[in-house]
Amino acid sequence: MYCFEKPLHQRPSVRSFYQTSQLYSSGEATKDKKIKCTLIPGDGVGPELVNSVKEVYSAIGVPVEFEELFLSEIYPSMSVPVETVIESIQRNGICLKGILSTPFSSYAGELQTLNMKVRRDLDLYANVVHIKSFPGIKTKHENLDFFVIREQTEGEYSALEHESVPGVIECMKIITEEKSRRIAKFAFDYATKHGRKKVTCVHKANIMKLGDGLFLRCVEETSQMYPQITFDSMIIDNTCMQLVSHPHKFDVMVMPNLYGNIIDNLASGLVGGAGIVPGASYSTDCVIYEPGARHTFGEAVGKNIANPTAMLLCSVKLLRHVNLHDYADIIQNALTKVIKEGKVRTRDIGGYASTTDFTLAIISNLN
Known part of the structure; x- marks a missing residue:
């Protein structure tokens, strides 16, 4: 059976996630019973996009604890071993991931890239990208x-x-x-x-x-x-x-x-570009959520102009995967409202707002 086919409580790797989310929905959870999720910021603007997710989660107290690991093929001296990342994902069952840049030179003298190694070792055989128009984005x-x-x-x-x-x-x-x-x-x-x-x-x-x-x-x-x-x-x-x-x-x-x-x-x-399309990669017992278009937007690093929508939508799908639907609805509704109103938009979708401005607009609409 495939990961998405099974009811969450029947999936061995995420059984504790289901139980924890049930505790939260019943008001019995404590701060010590958060859902653990592997977090890989990625290259390019990945860390900035991930930071938006952290701020939005923090604003409404989403019961998710990130185990953050920096993995990179272009900054190998700063990267943790890929085996450490794989073990973390296997242990947690879920992961939020930025895009990893793949240089033309091979990883550690190999033809296999870090992306390929992660997918092979975790058997992430199915990648799903949802192409969906956004109200308010003219295409x-x-x-x-x-x-x-x-x-x-x-x-x-x-x-x-x-x-x-x-x-x-x-x-x-x-x-x-x-x-x-x-x-x-x-x-x-x-x-x-x-x-x-x-x-x-x-x-x-x-x-x-x-x-x-x-x-x-x-x-x-x-x-x-x-x-x-x-x-x-x-x-x-x-x-x-x-x-x-x-x-x-x-x-x-x-x-x-x-x-x-x-x-x-x-x-x-x-539907508007790389900044608004979410994706997910499935194995039989774990899932990685990452933007659907593989673009690191390296030229925008440090300029505070990247659109965090795709990463936020990935975080919404992650919450639905672990049965935290109320939190997912709050974030998705706020995101939809901000984009539909069109008052705060990043440059890729016709505005002049910064990543910070866009994130704050979403937080202000988290009802």
């Missing part, structure tokens, strides 16, 4: 609401490259039946859980007939077990064109690793 297409689901433990991100002869590099793209069927079932289960009507498989099976052909076949065969959900498939080229011209065609999309990374960022631009 070409309105009322968008669809999910992008990618398999993120194999495909082009398999870290299998070598130079066969000087000047010739071979890069292996790994597609397995086991993991293709797993992500396919995840996608259809996710669609069922969220009341969605259609799943679209994105592929390039017309060219990569064996690899993408296997992925497409696994998704198509899995679809037969879900007769209530419409299934269709689309080549990645056409998908990109349809996204920018007719994005309302999509409901739930499932695809291999690299295509998902590209589509996540393209689709984020349809």
